Amino acid sequence: MANLASSLAGITSPNPFWLASAPPTNSGYQVLRAFEAGWGGVVWKTLGTPITNVSSRFAGFDYKQHRMVGMNNIELITDRPLQDNLLEIRACKKAFPDRAIVASLMEVCEQKAWHELVKRVQEEAIDGFELNFGCPHGMSERGMGAAVGQHPDLIAQVTEWVKEVARVPVIVKLTPNITDIREPARAARLGGADAVSMINTINSLMGVDLGTWNPIPNVDGMSSHGGYCGPAVKPIALNMVNCCARDSGVNLPISGIGGVETWQDAVEFLVLGATNVQVCTAVMHHGFRIIDQLISGLNGYLDERGIASVTGIIGAASSKVTTWENLNLNYAIVAQIDQETCIHCSKCYIACEDAAHQCIDRTIVDGVAMLRIDQDHCVGCNLCMMVCPVDNCIEMLAVDNGLPAESWKQRVERNT
Amino acid sequence: MTLGDSIHKPLSDMEVSIEANRCLYCYDAPCMAACPTHIDVASFINNIATGNMKGSAHDILLANPMGASCARVCPTDELCEGACVYHADDTPIRIGDLQRYSIDWVMRTGTKLFTAGKPTGKSVAIVGGGPAGLSAARDLRLLGHAVTIFEAHTQLGGLNTYGIVPFRLSTEVALWEAQQVVDLGVDVRTGVRIGEDLSVASLLSEYDALVLACGMGGVPPLGLPGEELAGVWDALDFIERAKTGGEIPDLGNHVAVIGAGNTAIDALTCAKRMGSDHVTMYYRRGESEMTAYEFEYTFAKQEGIEFRFFCLPVGFHGTNNHVREAEFVRTEVRDGSVMRIAGSEFREPVSAVIRAIGQSRLVQTLQAFGIDSDGGVVRVDDALQTTRPGVFAAGDCIYEKGSREAMVVEAAQQGKTVAQSVHTHLLTGAAHG
Numbered sequence: 001m002a003n004l005a006s007s008l009a010g011i012t013s014p015n016p017f018w019l020a021s022a023p024p025t026n027s028g029y030q031v032l033r034a035f036e037a038g039w040g041g042v043v044w045k046t047l048g049t050p051i052t053n054v055s056s057r058f059a060g061f062d063y064k065q066h067r068m069v070g071m072n073n074i075e076l077i078t079d080r081p082l083q084d085n086l087l088e089i090r091a092c093k094k095a096f097p098d099r100a101i102v103a104s105l106m107e108v109c110e111q112k113a114w115h116e117l118v119k120r121v122q123e124e125a126i127d128g129f130e131l132n133f134g135c136p137h138g139m140s141e142r143g144m145g146a147a148v149g150q151h152p153d154l155i156a157q158v159t160e161w162v163k164e165v166a167r168v169p170v171i172v173k174l175t176p177n178i179t180d181i182r183e184p185a186r187a188a189r190l191g192g193a194d195a196v197s198m199i200n201t202i203n204s205l206m207g208v209d210l211g212t213w214n215p216i217p218n219v220d221g222m223s224s225h226g227g228y229c230g231p232a233v234k235p236i237a238l239n240m241v242n243c244c245a246r247d248s249g250v251n252l253p254i255s256g257i258g259g260v261e262t263w264q265d266a267v268e269f270l271v272l273g274a275t276n277v278q279v280c281t282a283v284m285h286h287g288f289r290i291i292d293q294l295i296s297g298l299n300g301y302l303d304e305r306g307i308a309s310v311t312g313i314i315g316a317a318s319s320k321v322t323t324w325e326n327l328n329l330n331y332a333i334v335a336q337i338d339q340e341t342c343i344h345c346s347k348c349y350i351a352c353e354d355a356a357h358q359c360i361d362r363t364i365v366d367g368v369a370m371l372r373i374d375q376d377h378c379v380g381c382n383l384c385m386m387v388c389p390v391d392n393c394i395e396m397l398a399v400d401n402g403l404p405a406e407s408w409k410q411r412v413e414r415n416t
Numbered sequence: 417m418t419l420g421d422s423i424h425k426p427l428s429d430m431e432v433s434i435e436a437n438r439c440l441y442c443y444d445a446p447c448m449a450a451c452p453t454h455i456d457v458a459s460f461i462n463n464i465a466t467g468n469m470k471g472s473a474h475d476i477l478l479a480n481p482m483g484a485s486c487a488r489v490c491p492t493d494e495l496c497e498g499a500c501v502y503h504a505d506d507t508p509i510r511i512g513d514l515q516r517y518s519i520d521w522v523m524r525t526g527t528k529l530f531t532a533g534k535p536t537g538k539s540v541a542i543v544g545g546g547p548a549g550l551s552a553a554r555d556l557r558l559l560g561h562a563v564t565i566f567e568a569h570t571q572l573g574g575l576n577t578y579g580i581v582p583f584r585l586s587t588e589v590a591l592w593e594a595q596q597v598v599d600l601g602v603d604v605r606t607g608v609r610i611g612e613d614l615s616v617a618s619l620l621s622e623y624d625a626l627v628l629a630c631g632m633g634g635v636p637p638l639g640l641p642g643e644e645l646a647g648v649w650d651a652l653d654f655i656e657r658a659k660t661g662g663e664i665p666d667l668g669n670h671v672a673v674i675g676a677g678n679t680a681i682d683a684l685t686c687a688k689r690m691g692s693d694h695v696t697m698y699y700r701r702g703e704s705e706m707t708a709y710e711f712e713y714t715f716a717k718q719e720g721i722e723f724r725f726f727c728l729p730v731g732f733h734g735t736n737n738h739v740r741e742a743e744f745v746r747t748e749v750r751d752g753s754v755m756r757i758a759g760s761e762f763r764e765p766v767s768a769v770i771r772a773i774g775q776s777r778l779v780q781t782l783q784a785f786g787i788d789s790d791g792g793v794v795r796v797d798d799a800l801q802t803t804r805p806g807v808f809a810a811g812d813c814i815y816e817k818g819s820r821e822a823m824v825v826e827a828a829q830q831g832k833t834v835a836q837s838v839h840t841h842l843l844t845g846a847a848h849g
Contacts (some may be wrong), residue, residue: 006705064437064465343501367449389440 002302013040028088041100134200152187159191201227213264234259245273263297349383450499533560546574548811549629551831642732668767675772
């Protein structure tokens with residue numbers, strides 16, 4: 001069994017799986033259930049001045065039979081008194097002292113208010129703070145959440161105020177609703193943050209009921225843009241995590257968030273530079289029990305590769321991501337269809353024919369569509385492999401074209 | 417199980433959602449090629465998956481006016497589902513059931529999908545209101561031609577209405593399907609036999625073109641002693657009575673069915689569901705030579721039918737003019753020929769015998785039309801025109817054993833083909849002679 005123990009800026013947990021600040025961490029009852037299930041840590045649902053929520057407040061984005069490929073919400077921070085939350089945090093910490101409890105905080109942009117909130121909360125034995133500069137809905141209209149996260153100077157300022165009084169590590173949670181994620185991340189570092197977490201949810205409008213033309217989630221016939229999350233956002237999150245992991249101006253540990261549902265998702269976040277991951281939507285969909293699959297899957301993966309500790313894979317693939325100009329223009333691959341496993345659905349053919357490079361020959365032999373790649377013209381785009389419903393039926397094979405590796409950057413330099 | 421208990425339950429909304437979304441939406445899908453009417457299966461299923469029920473039903477019914485009955489009686493394992501790319505994994509998409517769901521939606525909502533074309537001033541007489549005739553009528557109406565169907569029975573639908581057992585296809589569905597065609601403005605004359613009630617000459621003079629879709633006749637006699645005894649049935653007559661509530665004296669508990677085709681299976685399972693304890697199929701050849709579809713044979717076994725192979729009937733014996741015993745001789749098949757085994761005769765007690773050895777040909781009707789036939793099979797060209805210009809034919813009357821399948825879906829396709837041929841014929845102004 002590999003060692004899954006994790007430390008994010010000194011905040012330790014028995015495994016790298018935390019619950020993100022969200023509905024699943026709303027109460028002591030839920031957090032106790034999560035810890036019993038095996039979660040390594042939680043970021044408590046954002047503390048601050050209690051709010052009033054609307055009904056309804058969640059919406060799912062389905063793809064065919066698959067529910068909640070994406071999800072959005074217009075729920076705000078905690079709607080319960082700070083004192084109630086603090087008492088429950090105390091009870092949870094007492095019951096599970098080895099788990100990480102991080103308090104998510106949100107306040108108006110005033111030094112005094114932040115000082116008071118930080119001091120009050122750290123009277124409990126919490127392990128860290130996460131500053132919620134990410135929520136894109138509701139709170140941002142009141143000058144909080146993403147309204148802060150979209151202004152690097154405010155991020156630096158508020159982080160600095162928190163650090164003036166905080167006795168535990170401070171994580172700054174970033175909004176993806178910006179142009180370049182590195183700028184707010186660098187600002188967090190300037191403000192003295194110990195770590196960053198990303199991504200918070202993405203601005204979204206989930207849809208419209210075709211019968212009533214009511215947007216969803218529907219609040220008395222109206223709606224508002226909400227925060228988008230779930231499996232569909234993972235690629236966006238991976239990119240932002242990796243951008244920050246590779247940036248010397250950020251240079252902070254990263255807690256990766258965004259569409260983590262399986263251990264494979266978690267491995268991707270870790271190898272691209274995250275130190276741990278936070279999960280929300282998958283739990284909202286399936287319950288806390290998914291931690292079993294996350295832990296045993298990650299363990300099996302590490303064991304199979306002979307990696308003793310999960311810390312050994314953090315950032316392992318980070319440097320494999322670069323700018324386009326550094327990619328090898330002379331690397332060539334072509335598709336190959338395994339005729340043994342091909343089911344003759346012609347999905348590859350029509351995709352290549354209509355949307356790629358017309359490199360698949362289709363002939364009907366004895367009533368069956370036979371599909372072959374024209375490898376002399378295949379550009380190696382992957383599309384046919386992507387649409388093929390049979391695993392491993394279409395492979396992309398490297399072609400030895402005898403050309404030395406050369407990037408665009410090198411070519412431009414060579415020609416000048 | 418009673419006669420009215422359908423073999424297939426309709427899919428639930430949830431099953432449909434799962435199944436429709438499981439479809440890969442293949443390009444130029446093999447299921448479409450495998451359907452004799454070339455329904456764009458991938459498209460109709462994609463329309464179901466995207467909640468476009470009207471589009472889905474339109475896809476189906478445009479290609480196949482008999483889509484409701486085909487959804488229930490098509491040998492899908494031999495056609496669309498057999499060609500499904502998932503078939504190799506034994507998990508083909510349940511195309512027939514999805515088609516049924518789509519057409520059931522039309523039945524439930526009463527949605528009108530088609531309207532008759534602009535009148536052309538041309539008229540067509542169709543002889544026979546079964547699947548082929550109805551299919552031809554539908555497409556001819558879409559093309560704007562006036563259509564009159566002459567049907568010998570009291571109701572339309574042909575074998576769909578009278579010849580397919582109710583637990584496979586209900587009368588209600590068969591008549592609804594016919595009504596969809598009639599609603600396009602078809603003149604229907606039921607209870608009319610051409611050659612008896614109306615002369616062929618008058619038809620030929622009154623209409624610009626004729627379509628012969630008269631099907632076939634009853635089950636021919638075996639030509640055996642004792643066949644005239646009460647309790648010896650023609651399978652089609654038997655099924656028709658069972659389906660329409662006609663009089664059927666008690667079958668008793670030992671029913672023998674002679675024949676091994678799909679009609680034999682229908683007769684066997686029908687008798688079983690009517691309450692006979694022992695219903696047995698007798699076939700002069702072996703199991704592997706049965707002409708019934710594999711799924712039909714499986715169904716018959718599930719229904720508790722008994723099977724005797726290599727048995728040839730040689731006569732029937734009775735008392736009080738009612739059949740009591742059937743006499744068989746054992747056979748062997750040598751070089752494809754059935755040989756009697758001398759001295760192997762045996763008798764079985766029977767309370768009823770049903771012969772299901774194929775259908776006879778309506779030779780006299782064909783002669784009345786002055787068209788050539790080969791042993792009662794109407795001779796047609798690729799356009800389904802008979803040897804008499806202006807007279808076309810489709811359906812079972814052109815069914816030649818071994819060359820075309822006698823399926824509802826095939827009849828529907830021939831109906832479509834014949835409608836196009838008639839349309840071309842009428843536009844080019846050729847007169848029949």
